[in-house]
Amino acid sequence: MDYMIGVDIGTTSVKTVLYDTAGKMQGYSNNLYPLYQDVPDMAEEDPDEIFSAIIDGMTTVMRKADLKNGTLHGVSFSAAMHSLILLDDDHKPLTRAITWADNRAVKYADELRENGVGKQLYEKTGTPIHPMTPLSKLIWLRNEQPDLFNQARWFVGIKEYVIYKLFGVLQEDYSIANATGLFNIFSMDWDDQALEVAGITRDQLPKLVDTTDQITGMKTDYAGVIGIDPQTPFIMGASDGPLANLGVNAIDPGVVAVTIGTSGAVRVVTDKPKIDPKGRVFCYYLSKDHWVVGGPVNNGGIVFRWVRDQLFAPEKLTAEQMQIDSYDLLTEIAAKIPAGSDGLIFHPFLGGERAPIWDANARGSFFGLTRTHSRAHMVRAALEGIVYNLYTVMLALEEVVGKPSSIQATGGFARSALWRQMLADIFEQDVTIPESPEGTALGAATLGMYALGMIDDLSAVKNFIGVANVHHPNPETFPAYRALVPIYIRLSRQLQSEYKNIADYQRKYVHKSDKK
Amino acid sequence: MDYMIGVDIGTTSVKTVLYDTAGKMQGYSNNLYPLYQDVPDMAEEDPDEIFSAIIDGMTTVMRKADLKNGTLHGVSFSAAMHSLILLDDDHKPLTRAITWADNRAVKYADELRENGVGKQLYEKTGTPIHPMTPLSKLIWLRNEQPDLFNQARWFVGIKEYVIYKLFGVLQEDYSIANATGLFNIFSMDWDDQALEVAGITRDQLPKLVDTTDQITGMKTDYAGVIGIDPQTPFIMGASDGPLANLGVNAIDPGVVAVTIGTSGAVRVVTDKPKIDPKGRVFCYYLSKDHWVVGGPVNNGGIVFRWVRDQLFAPEKLTAEQMQIDSYDLLTEIAAKIPAGSDGLIFHPFLGGERAPIWDANARGSFFGLTRTHSRAHMVRAALEGIVYNLYTVMLALEEVVGKPSSIQATGGFARSALWRQMLADIFEQDVTIPESPEGTALGAATLGMYALGMIDDLSAVKNFIGVANVHHPNPETFPAYRALVPIYIRLSRQLQSEYKNIADYQRKYVHKSDKK
Ligand SMILES: Nc1ncnc2c1ncn2[C@@H]1O[C@H](COP(=O)(O)OP(=O)(O)OP(=O)(O)O)[C@@H](O)[C@H]1O
Ligand SMILES: Nc1ncnc2c1ncn2[C@@H]1O[C@H](COP(=O)(O)OP(=O)(O)O)[C@@H](O)[C@H]1O
CATH class of the missing domain: 3.30.420.40 (ATPase, nucleotide binding domain)
Structure with a gap:
């Protein structure tokens, strides 16, 4: 060997x-x-x-x-x-x-x-x-x-x-x-x-x-x-x-890598450097004829962690006592709520945001609350909101590199079947979860083999990774998401005018020592 | 007798x-x-x-x-x-x-x-x-x-x-x-x-x-x-x-009656009918030379009930087991959070809203979320948001009848010392809670005595009501509330453009049978 x-x-x-x-x-x-x-x-x-x-x-x-x-x-x-x-x-x-x-x-x-x-x-x-x-x-x-x-x-x-x-x-x-x-x-x-x-x-x-x-x-x-x-x-x-794109075999045109770990990203490979007139996406070199265009987001799984720790603290304890994964318990709760969370929309900008809005002052919000909304709606809305945000990055990318053809997805979120399916439904794309857990290290190793002539082409990576899961978009969810995403996007713009004000307030009045 | x-x-x-x-x-x-x-x-x-x-x-x-x-x-x-x-x-x-x-x-x-x-x-x-x-x-x-x-x-x-x-x-x-x-x-x-x-x-x-x-x-x-x-x-x-104004002795000019029961209202008496050029407040007859100008709000204590039932269901059970009032337990949780909820702002429009925005499509929202916000922030933000909303009604009233001089407050909210103090702090007014529990019936009886010549003047009501509590505004809270109220108000306006869209969505996609 x-x-x-x-x-x-x-x-x-x-x-x-x-x-x-x-x-x-x-x-x-x-x-x-x-x-x-x-x-x-x-x-x-x-x-x-x-x-x-x-x-x-x-x-x-x-x-x-x-x-x-x-x-x-x-x-x-x-x-x-x-x-x-x-x-x-x-x-x-x-x-x-x-x-x-x-x-x-x-x-x-x-x-x-x-x-x-x-x-x-x-x-x-x-x-x-x-x-x-x-x-x-x-x-x-x-x-x-x-x-x-x-x-x-x-x-x-x-x-x-x-x-x-x-x-x-x-x-x-x-x-x-x-x-x-x-x-x-x-x-x-x-x-x-x-x-x-x-x-x-x-x-x-x-x-x-x-x-x-x-x-x-x-x-x-x-x-x-x-x-x-x-x-x-x-x-x-x-x-x-x-290298993460390479390591999940998202190097062919149109194949989009979506990662939702603690943070998240949407990235796609092109053969030439490309620039977004609106400055929302990066363009980074991988190797000759391979450039990666994409957007990094701050608010990935860390937002789900916040929902669990802050909004579902009692259930987290229950999960511990049951010796089951608390994220799994929350995912089950979210699964009982219909797609679209009965019109509850969450902007996940708890930690400011990079792509697509590039606003360090951005903050999170729930919008559309009625008396019929419960915490179960909130957890589903949070999972959906994280994906809506990545989808808006995808829309920015589309303007630069064209329509995607499929998605290779990775990160801790992939442990949840519900969340994976949401990605397929909101993006309206087939989603594949590769089996290899360390995509970035595999990308590095693949690039190394290529550099040493052990493989002819970076696309050899497809032989290195297995397939853990495949999800097809469910058309029944389309009406809900197609109705809500435009509201989500318009609200992002509306709210932007107050992000600086609330962030200034928080910097001034929230005691540093209280910050966790 | x-x-x-x-x-x-x-x-x-x-x-x-x-x-x-x-x-x-x-x-x-x-x-x-x-x-x-x-x-x-x-x-x-x-x-x-x-x-x-x-x-x-x-x-x-x-x-x-x-x-x-x-x-x-x-x-x-x-x-x-x-x-x-x-x-x-x-x-x-x-x-x-x-x-x-x-x-x-x-x-x-x-x-x-x-x-x-x-x-x-x-x-x-x-x-x-x-x-x-x-x-x-x-x-x-x-x-x-x-x-x-x-x-x-x-x-x-x-x-x-x-x-x-x-x-x-x-x-x-x-x-x-x-x-x-x-x-x-x-x-x-x-x-x-x-x-x-x-x-x-x-x-x-x-x-x-x-x-x-x-x-x-x-x-x-x-x-x-x-x-x-x-x-x-x-x-x-x-x-x-x-009659509620009369029954709480809020009939002198500048004395404002604030009620937070299931719903809420802000009302003040004038001697002549007055109209708001912006159509936000009512003007109703009480008796010769007494007109009541004010605004009714849908979202009073019913919003606190929603917070308790939906966001604090586990704690509600705890309170039951402890045989204490669940609202008291939540109030204690809210009291641990500083005024201004560390920059979390809640619009309480869970049931559409009457005054001051008169928009049946209005919906609730949380804005300003960071990872340091907890459910405890949410309950405090909800209590504050209900009061911010009443305060905006007060601002509309001020344009019609001038500055208030003090507040007589009633309703289930008055069982909470924290909430009463919030009212004083946000309105920057002294707040008195009358002792008589049935202000409206007392108002009716007082009007009856006046009609029958048993009293000379409606202001005799002041001898009928005791004082349960008095709260003076705490200047330490002013910077927080003075910074946040303008953001609250500007956001109300920003969000208004999407209320109809989200309400239409909810009418279309939320199954009636799911509605509670
Ligand atoms: N201990 C408490 N602390 C804080 N708020 C309380 C407490 N008890 C009740 N409330 C609030 O008071 C509300 C009920 O108010 P009230 O008893 O005046 O209701 P109501 O008579 O049905 O109202 P309305 O006059 O609007 O019809 C509850 O929804 C809750 O928000
Ligand atoms: N069982 C699960 N179901 C859904 N999401 C999960 C699960 N386990 C972890 N996650 C999510 O994955 C995130 C961690 O992602 P991961 O890729 O492991 O982190 P990192 O980016 O730090 O390497 C967590 O914050 C959580 O949101």
Whole structure:
């Protein structure tokens, strides 16, 4: 047997997965690290804690698998987008890794949106203007921590930092670079205007390489710890969104990947970079002729968790006592309510929202309440609202890349048959749930095999994934959803005028200490 | 001792109260009758069941009190507004009493609002255009049940029917007449245009009399049953809203009566009829120089009941097991949340709304949800939302009659200290809760004493009522409420554009049988 390792550096853990050349998982390690949220809107990680977790993960997998010499062909990386680390002259971190979830640059992102520069940059970088991007974070740091900013010799992301520590080489793949907001997707190079707006120069950034680029020559002490041949090729890999599409076999035109985990996303592959005139969707590089266009949403399964914890606390206890999954119990309650929740509409923006409205001040709402509505209606409306929101992202995507033909769906939501069927019914599309649980790591491994010539084409991934479930849309639900979605969309627009006001109120009057 | 009886003919029961001349309750009977709701939007009562209940109530009170001859000076009536009964040539009912809660004339009320005729009529009648009014019901019956309509010789309300049965005299007091939508408050007579729009003539209506008008000569068989001297004077009395103001001593300028029972109202007395250019408030006659301007709201305590029954069903059971009042338990939960519910705003329009938005399609909503909001926030937001709504009625009233100076508050809500304090805080006014539990019956008895010359002035009522509670506004809450009320109001306007759409959806897709 021959093998490939996919490493998925996520927000709360790194997943290290050993695959055989049939795409079967042969080893697995999940190594956690803390997310630091010392002040409001902060979301940082310690790059050295991540580095240790990666070493631990690889070590665990390698020791356990005990592979024959020469059978491990390579290691390929996925990493979360948008992280920023400031390094000094010696490549030592001056900051922690500021993650995508960090919102402290909100003021500067707003400015870019308002003064029109954001639109100019988006149209070249394919990266929506948002506090999550390194572009916004650089402006924020330059303005609010100038000493720190001026001390920095290098500006990198977590993957670049890890590669540097392993190989002593500072380079960045197009896909990760793409998501910084500093990379021009048409010239495939750092964008001069973006660099100027950020206040940095080209020579403060890593060298750009393709996602299929290989590196060898790992430092021998690390190789020794892990138990890996130091000549094993490492493939740069890409960022997690594009690799997730690959890992669920959503790389053919029209095949849409929908994820509802804690957050969510809708993404589709095109062969050329595409821009949304309204700036609602991103366009990120995966590999030559593969670009991923899509929208990330904050409010996925985390909203269902809120419904369970806050609106169904007593039932959650009941489920615990019954030793059944509390989400399953809630799903059963929701299933008793008809499609459309008897006209109760939920906007799921509990945590602000990225795509499609890109409004960090957005808030959740229930609309249409009558005395016949119960909490059971609320849980169903919440599940529907999460899907309506993803559907509006799909509608934005359609304007850019055309009609979808089918959906590959993943994430924790897929444990609920009701929720999967809702996705099919609201999108009016066939929905397939792939069997492989670690799509992003599989995407990384597949890209690695492609880079090494072990497969001819990325579409080989279809042989790697099984099918867990298939759902066809139920036409009986169409009248309800077709009537409610337009109301949902018009309301989103109506409510937008008050999001800033209520968010300002909450920032001013809600005591920080009360925040959970 | 000398005595007076106040009879309050309500929507679900008649309350018969015996007062001494110090305004102290000396006897009481509450006699129920059913509300018929055979089809959606119907709300009817059987006039003869009401008549029997009144006879039963008076009999109970008289037999129990066993008064000395000549000490009962009179009986005075309050009745719910807007009821309509069709009578034949022999004064026999052709219909049940169609109550204020009946919404079947909605189409015709909408038409009046839309074609501008409604506004013309409102400006003369002081009665908002709404399906509740006899005006709307007459148009509805003429169009949808022409045979029945044409058979009718007389169009009366419940009080006129009762008086006719007791005395053989068909007459209607200005106050009840005022609320039909057919009465011109400036000419103090039926309005020709309104009669024409309704499609009836002046001679199909009872004779108009003042609210202080006396009748004697009760049919002796009824007098015998009740045990009352047939020469006892009966005072016509007024409708329940105006008499409630009197009964809580809210008759001086600036003193506002706020009621939160199942529904709610905000009302204030002026010395001249006043009209709201925006048509949001009613103006009803009480007595010479006393007009009551105000707004009725559908969504009072019934919304708190919904929160309890639907959102807090488990806690309701807990309260039952603890043998404590479930509303008290919920109030305690709400009290733990800061004023302003951490920026969660609730529009209480679960049952459509009358004042101030007059939109039967209005629906409830929660706005501003974040992941830190819990059900405890929802219950507090609901209590606050009910008060915000009443406050917006107050703002409309202010435009018509000027700033309030203090509040007299009544209704089931007054059992909650938290809710009473909220009223003081949101209105920024001192709130007094009178001790007398049956304000409307006391108002009727007071008007009766005034009519009989037993008191010189209606303001004598102040000696009749005690004070149960006083609340002063707490300035610490002002910043929260002053920030949120404007958002609440702007949202009301924003959401209005979708009320009809969601209500149409609910009418079309929610199965009638599912309605509770
Ligand atoms: N302990 C309590 N705390 C708070 N609110 C209460 C309490 N008890 C009752 N209520 C509220 O009072 C409402 C009932 O009010 P009330 O008893 O005045 O009703 P009603 O006479 O049917 O009303 P209406 O006068 O509108 O017909 C309930 O729906 C509830 O909201
Ligand atoms: N049995 C279930 N039924 C429905 N939804 C579920 C179930 N279990 C988990 N979920 C949803 O999945 C979410 C977690 O998704 P997951 O993909 O595991 O998270 P992450 O994005 O953090 O990797 C939960 O917040 C919940 O909404």
